[in-house]
Amino acid sequence: MTTTDKPRHAIGLSMKRKEDPRFIRGRGRYVDDIVLPNMLHLALVHSPYPHARIKNIDSTAALAVPGVKAVLTGKDLEAAGLAWIPTFHGYDKQMVLAVGKVLYQYQEVAGVVAETREAAHDGAELVEVDYEPLDPVVDPFEARKDTIILRDDRENKTNHIYHWEVGAREETDKALAASDVHIKERIYFQRCHPAPLEPCGGIADMNPATGRLTIYMTSQAPHAHRTVVSLVTGIPEDKIHIISPDIGGGFGNKVPVYPGYVVAAVASVVLKVPVKWIETRTENLTTTGFARDYHMDVEIGADKDGKVTALKVGTVADHGAFDAAADPTKYPAGLFGIVTGSYDFPHAFTELDAYFTNKAPGGVAYRCSFRVTEASYAIERGMDLLAGRLGMDAVELRRRNFVGKDQFPYRSQLGFVYDSGDYHATLDKALEAIGYDTLRKEQAECRARGELMGIGISTFTEVVGAGPSKHFDIMGIKMFDSAEIRIHPTGSGIVRAGTRHQGQGHETTWAQIVAEELGLDPQNLIVEEGDTDTAPYGLGTYASRSTPVAGGALALASRKIREKARKIAAHVLEVAEDDVEWENYAFTVKGVPGKTITMKEVAFAAYTNPVPGTEPGLEATFYYDPPNMTFPNGAYIAVVSVDPETGETKVKRFVAVDDCGVVINPMIVEGQIHGGLTEGYAIAFMQEIRYDEGGNHMNTNFTEYLVPTAVETPVWETGSTVTPSPHHPIGAKGVGESPNVGSPAAFVNAVMDALSPLGITHLDMPLTREKVWRAIRDAKAAKAATA
C-alpha cells in the first residue's frame, strides 16, 4: 500500500501498534478487570414479553437470597426522577427500568444488587413480575396502520415517529417517468448488531465524602456521556468523572447510554459503595443498540445508453420501542443523503418514515457514519439491477455515471459537497488487480458447464467526519474535536485527545501525526484518551470521525507548538525569527547550511532557556471545527461460486481498493479493512436479528447470531489510491468504516450475478445457504412450469 511519493518522518510508516504488547500479553485493563473496595454487583431482570402491562413486582424472594443487598424497580427510579432518560439526540425519551408497561422482549424491569455477581443473578431469577400480556406489533408496516398504539406516554397517539425528506420530489418523479429504462426494487437492509466481543459494562462509584461520582464505562464518547449524566441527574459536571478504560470493540454499540449504567449509578448513590454492571452476551444482543433495519424502495431511471437520469428512494425504518437512533440532532436519518453514491444524478429525492415497534430500540451507526451503509447498499444494489435491465456490464454502467475527477468539489443533488476522489482510477486499479476481463471469460465457460459463478462490484462513496459545527451536534453539543499536546524537556511528550479508541490504534497513529508535524520520535509520544479529568473535551470515536476531526486537531495543535518552537529556536540560534525555517523536520537558518536545531533541543530550551518575556514550556491545545465532511471511497470486487445443490456460496476472491486520502499507518489501515470486510461478509451471509410473529428475539447468543471465524473468512486482497482531502490539515479522510459500508453490496451483487442465468435478480441479506437454495429451487421450478 503506498501513501505519497515524498519520504516522511512518521506519517505513512507501518509502525507496529504501541498498544499491542499489552493486549497480546493479557495486560489490557478493561472495565471488568477493575475491582474496587466494597464493590457490589448489579444484575438486571428482563421482560419475557414484548408488550405487556406490569401489574406487580414482588422482590421478596430475591431479597432473601444470601448476599442480595437491594432490588431497584422503575418506581424507585421514578422517585429519583430517573425512570426515563432522553434518547441519543433528545427527540424522545426511553425507560431505564420499565414503568407501567414493557415495550420489547428483554426490556429491563428491575435491578438486583448483591455482594457477588452470582448472587445478583440468582436474585434476578427470583424477582416475580406479574405481567398482563398485550398484543405485540413487530412489523413496521403493521405499526404504521396505528391499530395498536405502542407509546401511550407520548402526546401524539401514533406509531409514526417522523418523516424526513431531501431533494426535489417533483423533478425526480418527472425525470423517472421520462426515462427510457426504469428499475424499482424493495431492498431490505436487515436488522443486525455490532456485537463487540466485550459487551457493555460499567462501575459507578459515588464517593459520599467528596460527593463525586466516578463512572468507569465502556464508552466511545466519555465527555458527551459526562455532560449527559450531568444534564439528566443535575449533578454538577465537575462532580462527574468518566473513565473509559480499554475497550474490546465498540462499532457504535458503545455510544448510547444504557439502563445498566444508570441503575448502577443510582445503586451506588443509594448504597454509598461502588456498583459494577457487566452485560451478558444475551443482554448485549437483545437490549443494546442494533443497527440498520431499513426497508428501502429504490427507483432509478436511465436513458437507453445507460446514463442515469434520476434516483428516488423511499424508506420505512424500524426504530423499535424508543427513538434511540444514534444520529446527529439535525439529521434524523443520519447521512442517508449520500444515497446518490459515486454517481452524477441530475435529479434525486429521498424520503424516510420511522415507526415504533415492539423491538429493542437502537439504530446505531454500526461501523458506519450514520446510515451511510444503508445508503451505499441501496445505490450499489440499484446500479446492478439497472445494469441487468439495460443488459450492460455493471462496470461499464458505473464508468458512464461516475462523478468525474474534474467535477470535485462536487455538489450532489441531495446537498453534500464531495471533497475529492478519482473514481475511475480506483475502479481501474481494482479491475486490474482482480483480472476482470479474464474473469468474465472464465465465467462464460462456467456458465456453459452449468456452474454458478458471479462477479460483484461495489464502487461506494462515504461521507464521514461529523462534523462542521454549523450542521452537526448531539443534543446541542457541536461535533468538533480536540487535542492537547505537552512536550517534555527531553523531547518526549504526552498527547491527549477527545476521542476514545476501541481497537483503531490511536495510541500509534496519533503519535505518528504529532511526530510528523514536530520531527519527534513517535515511540516517545504517549497517547492518552478516555479520562474526562485529563483529556480535552471531545465528542468521541464513531462514524469514522476520529482522523477527520481529532486528526485535524492533533495536526493543528502540533503546528501551534511548532510556531512557538520557532521563536525558541531563533532565540537559541541567536537569529531573527524570520530567518528560521522548518526543513527536514528541524529548524535551520536560511542561507546558513548546518546551522540547525532539532525539536528535541528546542524542547529542552523551552524549559531551560526560555525566550525572555514569553511563556516558558512547550504545549498547545487545539479545538478543530472541520470546514466540511470527508468522502472516502473505494472499489470492491467479489468473485463467488454458488453450489446449485446446496445454495452454499464460496467467496473465491475479494479485492478492495480504498481511497481514504493520506494514509497515516498503512498496516493499521490494512487491518481496519480486513476487520470491516469480515464484518461485511458476516452481514451479507450470516447475520440477522430476527423476531418471530410473537415478538420473540430469535438471535440471543452466538449460536444463533453467527460471527465468522478464521475458517469462514475469505482471503482479502487490498490496495489503495490516494486523493488527499483538500480541506483536511493532513489530507486524511478516515477509513475504519469503508469496508463495512462498501462490501455487503459487492457480496450480494456477486451472488446475484451468479444466479442471474436462473432469472433471479434480488434476494435480501443474509444470503444463507437455505435462502439461496430455496431461491434456486423455486427458479428452476418456475422455469420448468413455463417450459
Next chain:
Amino acid sequence: MNLHYSGQEIVPAPKAKVWAFISDPASVASCMPDVIETTVVDATHFETKVKIAVGPVRGSFTFKVALDPQPGGDRMNMTISGGGFGSVVDLTAGADIKDNGDGSTTLDWTGDASMRGPVATIGGRVLDAQAQRVISTTFANVKARVGATG
C-alpha cells in the same frame, strides 16, 4: 412462538371415573413427566416444578396450573403458565370427554402454547418435539393410571 397440538386418547375406563381423575389437581399433577415437586393450592389449582432440558436451556421451570371443569362434565379446560430462566410458557388446553358406551372414554384434546424468551429461540423443531413428548407422556400416564385404578 406459537405452537398448536391436538390428539385423541381412548381411556379404558368409564366417563365418570375419567372425569373424577382429571378434575383432581393431585391426580393430574402426578401424570406430568419430570415433576420435581407439586403443591396443590385448592380444588382447581396447583403449582408444579418441572425439570426442563431443551437445548442449552436446562433447569427447572415452575408452572401454575388452573383446571376449569365445564358444567355438564363434558369438557375440561386447563391453563398452564410459568417458566424459568427468563422464559415464559403459556398453554391453554382443553379436552372434550365422550362416553363411548363400551366402558371406555375418548378424550379429544387440543392445546395452544406460546413460548417467549430464550426457550423460544431454540427453534420450533426442538421445542415441538419436547412439547409433544410432555403432552403424550401426560396422556399416556392418565390412560395408564385411570385404567390401573379400575
